[in-house]
Amino acid sequence: MPKITASTVAEHRAQQREALIEAAIDILVNEGAAAVTPAAVGARAGLARSSVYQYFDSSATLLSTITEEAFRRSNEALAHALATANSPLERIEAFFRESLRLGAEGAHRPAAALMNAGLPPVCQQRLMELHLEQVEPFRAAVRQLGAPEPALTADLIAGMLHTALAAVEHGTPLDTATERTLALVRRCLTPTADVVPSSDTGR
Numbered sequence: 001m002p003k004i005t006a007s008t009v010a011e012h013r014a015q016q017r018e019a020l021i022e023a024a025i026d027i028l029v030n031e032g033a034a035a036v037t038p039a040a041v042g043a044r045a046g047l048a049r050s051s052v053y054q055y056f057d058s059s060a061t062l063l064s065t066i067t068e069e070a071f072r073r074s075n076e077a078l079a080h081a082l083a084t085a086n087s088p089l090e091r092i093e094a095f096f097r098e099s100l101r102l103g104a105e106g107a108h109r110p111a112a113a114l115m116n117a118g119l120p121p122v123c124q125q126r127l128m129e130l131h132l133e134q135v136e137p138f139r140a141a142v143r144q145l146g147a148p149e150p151a152l153t154a155d156l157i158a159g160m161l162h163t164a165l166a167a168v169e170h171g172t173p174l175d176t177a178t179e180r181t182l183a184l185v186r187r188c189l190t191p192t193a194d195v196v197p198s199s200d201t202g203r
Contacts (some may be wrong), residue, residue, distance in 0.1 A: 018054050019045045019067055024062045029109045033117035036062050059125075063114070067123065070110035071130040074080060074102055078134065088141040094183050095138040096161055100181070103165040104174045145189055153188075160184055 015116070023044035027035050037059050042052040058061045081098035085091040102108060114127055142154040164181040168174055 013055075016045075016047065016051070020047065020052060020055055020062075021065060024066050025070070025110050028063075028066060028113050028117075029106075033063060035115065038062070038068070051055055063117075064123065064126075066110055067114055067127060067130065070114070071134055074111075075134055076109050077102060077107075078137070082137055088144040089186070091141040092138055092145075092157075092185060092189065095141070096164075096181060096185060097178055100164055100168060100174060100178050104168050108165065123167075140190070147189060157185055157188060 014034060020041055024036050024041045027040055027044060038052040039049045041056075041062060042049045045052075056065065073121060078098050081094045082091050111127070111131070114123075135154075138158070139151070139154045142157070143150045147153040160181050161178045164172075164177045167177050
């Protein structure tokens with residue numbers, strides 16, 4: 001039996017499972033889905049392959065767990081960020097701000113790697129379901145604002161988020177990307193009558 005590193009066997013097993021998930025995510029992001037095997041994950045986590053099989057019986061199970069785990073962690077962070085927002089626009093801003101913060105930490109990389117991994121259709125379907133669940137609070141807020149063509153509007157605004165995430169990955173400071181993106185989002189979603197005209201009449 002492995003040496004216990006927690007106060008109970010249950011806690012120890014939870015720690016080992018978490019270590020295996022972290023190892024699997026690291027391999028996925030850096031080496032691709034095909035490299036996520038029980039043997040490789042065990043080696044990365046410092047556990048024998050036989051120990052890995054106590055938690056995950058195949059590569060497919062590992063990938064499935066990574067899929068769920070990647071979205072669970074991000075969803076928890078997003079839900080916490082949105083909890084104090086009091087209006088649809090505030091919820092959208094909180095969603096964008098937290099999404100960019102998570103992106104800067106690399107939280108989206110496992111999901112992105114999975115989407116490009118050529119997974120079986122059932123896994124791809126689950127990925128899409130999880131993605132739609134994740135963005136629904138944002139899309140609901142756009143609908144609540146009464147934006148015209150809300151589905152299309154949400155898609156177009158989400159494009160700003162994807163562009164901002166790419167900019168951060170390529171070196172744009174997180175604060176700069178966040179504030180510029182939020183300024184554009186506000187302009188897109190604020191009724192024209194409430195927007196203060198520019199004082200620059202020379203243009």
